[in-house]
Amino acid sequence: MFCNDFYKRFYVDEQAAEKIGFNPYYIEVESGLDEWIRMEGRDIIDLASNNYLGLAADIRLKNAIITAVEKYGASLCGTPVSTGYIDLFKTLEKELSDFIGLEDTVILPSCYQANIGLFVSIARKNDLVIVDRFAHSSLIQGAKAVGCKIRPFLHNDMEYLERLLKRSHDYIQVFVVTESVFSTDGTIAPLREINELCRHYNALPIIDDSHGIGVLGNEGKGILDAQNIHDFNGIYTASLGKAFANSGGVICGKKEIIKYLRYYCPHLVYSTSVTPSVLAGIKAVLKIIRNDSGVLKNKLYLYKNILYDSLVEAGFDTVSSPAPINSIRTGSRENTIATAKKLYEKGILSTPFIEPSVPINEGRIRFIAGINLSETAIEQGSEIIKRINQT
Amino acid sequence: MDFEDRIIAALNKSLGRKTEIKLESRLKEDLLCDSFDTLMIISALEDEFSIEIDEGNFSDIITVKDIVHKLRSAID
Numbered sequence: 001m002f003c004n005d006f007y008k009r010f011y012v013d014e015q016a017a018e019k020i021g022f023n024p025y026y027i028e029v030e031s032g033l034d035e036w037i038r039m040e041g042r043d044i045i046d047l048a049s050n051n052y053l054g055l056a057a058d059i060r061l062k063n064a065i066i067t068a069v070e071k072y073g074a075s076l077c078g079t080p081v082s083t084g085y086i087d088l089f090k091t092l093e094k095e096l097s098d099f100i101g102l103e104d105t106v107i108l109p110s111c112y113q114a115n116i117g118l119f120v121s122i123a124r125k126n127d128l129v130i131v132d133r134f135a136h137s138s139l140i141q142g143a144k145a146v147g148c149k150i151r152p153f154l155h156n157d158m159e160y161l162e163r164l165l166k167r168s169h170d171y172i173q174v175f176v177v178t179e180s181v182f183s184t185d186g187t188i189a190p191l192r193e194i195n196e197l198c199r200h201y202n203a204l205p206i207i208d209d210s211h212g213i214g215v216l217g218n219e220g221k222g223i224l225d226a227q228n229i230h231d232f233n234g235i236y237t238a239s240l241g242k243a244f245a246n247s248g249g250v251i252c253g254k255k256e257i258i259k260y261l262r263y264y265c266p267h268l269v270y271s272t273s274v275t276p277s278v279l280a281g282i283k284a285v286l287k288i289i290r291n292d293s294g295v296l297k298n299k300l301y302l303y304k305n306i307l308y309d310s311l312v313e314a315g316f317d318t319v320s321s322p323a324p325i326n327s328i329r330t331g332s333r334e335n336t337i338a339t340a341k342k343l344y345e346k347g348i349l350s351t352p353f354i355e356p357s358v359p360i361n362e363g364r365i366r367f368i369a370g371i372n373l374s375e376t377a378i379e380q381g382s383e384i385i386k387r388i389n390q391t
Numbered sequence: 392m393d394f395e396d397r398i399i400a401a402l403n404k405s406l407g408r409k410t411e412i413k414l415e416s417r418l419k420e421d422l423l424c425d426s427f428d429t430l431m432i433i434s435a436l437e438d439e440f441s442i443e444i445d446e447g448n449f450s451d452i453i454t455v456k457d458i459v460h461k462l463r464s465a466i467d
């Protein structure tokens with residue numbers, strides 16, 4: 001066959017899924033994120049999406065999006081440096097900067113793209129990237145692409161981080177990279193301490209607040225607000241596809257760096273702009289969050305706690321987390337997939353993590369209960385979980 | 392602590408594995424190290440011995456004993 005050896009590279013290991021008779025990935029979804037999600041002809045309780053505030057199918061959002069489509073159409077068919085920079089784009093950059101509490105913002109089509117584009121634009125070969133061991137792959141891919149030295153530190157271990165910083169004087173620039181809420185277990189980074197360490201050792205902090213924006217802090221303003229950090233000189237990124245229920249990624253920080261990215265970040269400059277509908281959707285979410293954040297968050301944590309109690313009652317090895325995330329330790333990938341299968345068959349969609357997303361044999365299943373779910377759905381879900389290990 | 396024990400302690404700390412780490416343990420097959428774990432190990436060894444290790448130099452390491460040899464010749 002043509003390029004036979006080349007095509008042999010693309011082996012996908014589906015053994016575990018085949019053995020268990022369930023592939024939890026790429027199951028077709030036949031509805032939006034309403035009270036229930038429809039999959040394979042059944043109504044299922046969605047504990048998998050990152051729709052924390054339940055806004056993805058909110059009528060206010062839908063209306064804002066329809067209005068934007070009527071005005072601008074589907075796309076401006078251009079990158080932000082050309083036709084893609086509509087007035088809505090510009091006002092949203094300003095609104096997001098004010099909301100997050102930093103000087104300026106750029107919006108990219110995704111946070112994965114934003115994180116890679118960021119490192120490619122600002123890091124150089126002789127720099128050092130110190131990164132939390134559990135940081136998201138997008139934060140590491142960018143540094144790898146630049147070819148600078150990468151040194152991981154143990155998860156949230158400030159002593160370890162400080163020792164690395166102490167030994168880092170030979171590099172031109174040092175970056176300390178972490179996430180706010182670590183999405184697998186829901187642990188939260190001590191960003192205040194990281195920020196102070198960075199000041200002391202003249203390193204630049206980079207924080208990815210993808211699972212914090214909209215959820216943490218006063219009015220959901222995110223990690224900086226939640227930890228009372230008012231002197232942040234670093235760079236902040238976040239996905240707008242989770243609590244913000246749209247898509248896109250932001251990079252925020254000092255004016256000079258954002259201006260530089262506007263001209264030199266290839267992932268921004270050479271990629272078609274986020275669409276008008278997405279920009280309008282994000283703007284609508286900002287408005288909702290500003291008005292209702294307190295109520296939304298109360299419900300989010302209420303749901304989280306109900307599910308946590310049922311996971312404990314079922315005898316799962318739960319991970320305790322201050323974030324609205326429940327996670328259980330499921331060990332091997334076989335057991336992880338088998339547990340996800342049992343849940344799915346009983347009507348619950350969860351997120352199983354197997355290697356390489358987590359270290360080998362440290363499988364997890366994550367549950368996020370968005371507040372679009374009805375109380376009935378949460379009660380049903382909780383009853384299913386309580387009995388899941390009895391059958 | 393002797394040299395070998397310091398290396399094993401650094402590995403234990405960086406990997407947090409439940410399996411016992413011995414000199415004969417193979418990083419990939421026995422300790423199930425992925426490429427990021429290897430970076431963690433390098434980072435821990437640099438910390439323990441106050442040295443700089445080049446990742447490229449680590450690519451032919453198979454067992455913990457190989458690390459011992461490599462570090463010994465680097466430090467001597």
Ligand SMILES: Cc1ncc(COP(=O)(O)O)c(C=O)c1O
Pocket residue numbers: 109110111112113115136138179183208210211238239240241247248249
């Ligand atoms: C911490 C973190 N960063 C970045 C991303 C990527 O964001 P996006 O989906 O906007 O590309 C994710 C999403 O999975 C994430 O969890």
